Amino acid sequence: MQLIKPSLSIMVVFSSVISFLLTKGADDYVAGKWTMILLLFIGGMLVTGSANAINQVVEKDSDAQMKRTAKRPVAVGRISETEGWIFAIITGLAGVIMLGQYFNWLTAGIAAFSLFLYAFIYTPLKKVNSIAVLVGAVPGALPCLIGWTAGENNLAVGGWVLFAFQFFWQFPHFWAIAWVAHKDYSSVGFKLLPADEGPTKFTALQAIVYSLVLVPVTFAPYYVGMCDYHGVQGTISLVLIAMANLFMIGRCVTLYKKMDVASARKVMFGSYMYLPVVMFALLLAKAV
Secondary structure, three states, X not given: OOOOOHHHHHHHHHHHHHHHHOOHHHHHOOOOHHHHHHHHHHHHHHHHHHHHHHHHHHOHHHHXXXXXXXXXXXXXXXXXXXXXXXXXXXXXXXXXXXXXXXXXXXXXXXXXXXXXXHHHHHHHHOOOOOOHHHHHHHHHHHHHHHHHHHHHOOOOHHHHHHHHHHHHHHHHHHHHHHHHOHHHHHHOOOOOOOOOOXXXXXXXXXXXXXXXXXXXXXXXXXXXXXXXXXXXXXXXXXXXXXXXXXXXXXXXXXXXXXXXXXHHHHHHHHHHHHHHHHHHXXXXXXXX
């Protein structure tokens, strides 16, 4: 369970499941929607858990030096590197094969690519350049595309809209985390903030910019026909998304004004709330 990092993995798989439910193809499975949701959840957890396990094996020395990660199982030696790799290989293969068998091989291929990009490109890049955050945002957003292809078996515009939403959401979210944990991260050489000087006005301004970009992206599903803005449910959905965006922008502006860890922590926790609110709002207005 500690290798999988269930709280993080569940959040990742959550976006995949909601994206699946937003497809019209989700209603066509003979096995039934709830059965497919469970299979998608398990397959997603296996792939995500594999990526998290590899991350802990590769970063075991860095984890041992940071307060927030020092008790991870590989870092303290409760699980050996070999055991970690065995676990990661088994769960990764099982998850990819499961997605291919029960859904389609396009979904499985995207999941495998996401695992590779996160574990073998993003993870080592964190000590090289802050562009790692941009690279890491791709596998972080691919669960939306995985959910979409699981329902539709194509890479149509709806899947890319969902991908874009989670892609841009990650920047204020992750920079807030990097701000709060800056001392820990910088002590082991992680370069995760856009400015080499650490938490700066530039970082806070970047968070505001990306939270503003989220506004048109979160309303895009209505313009491409994924969601219906007519009727009571459509109106409620639009109001919820508008309020969530104002909330997120407000928190980022507060960070820019105050420039402190407390405000960064509010952006971080605010982003955790923002994601499910917008996702559920989109599902509420799903076009029949």
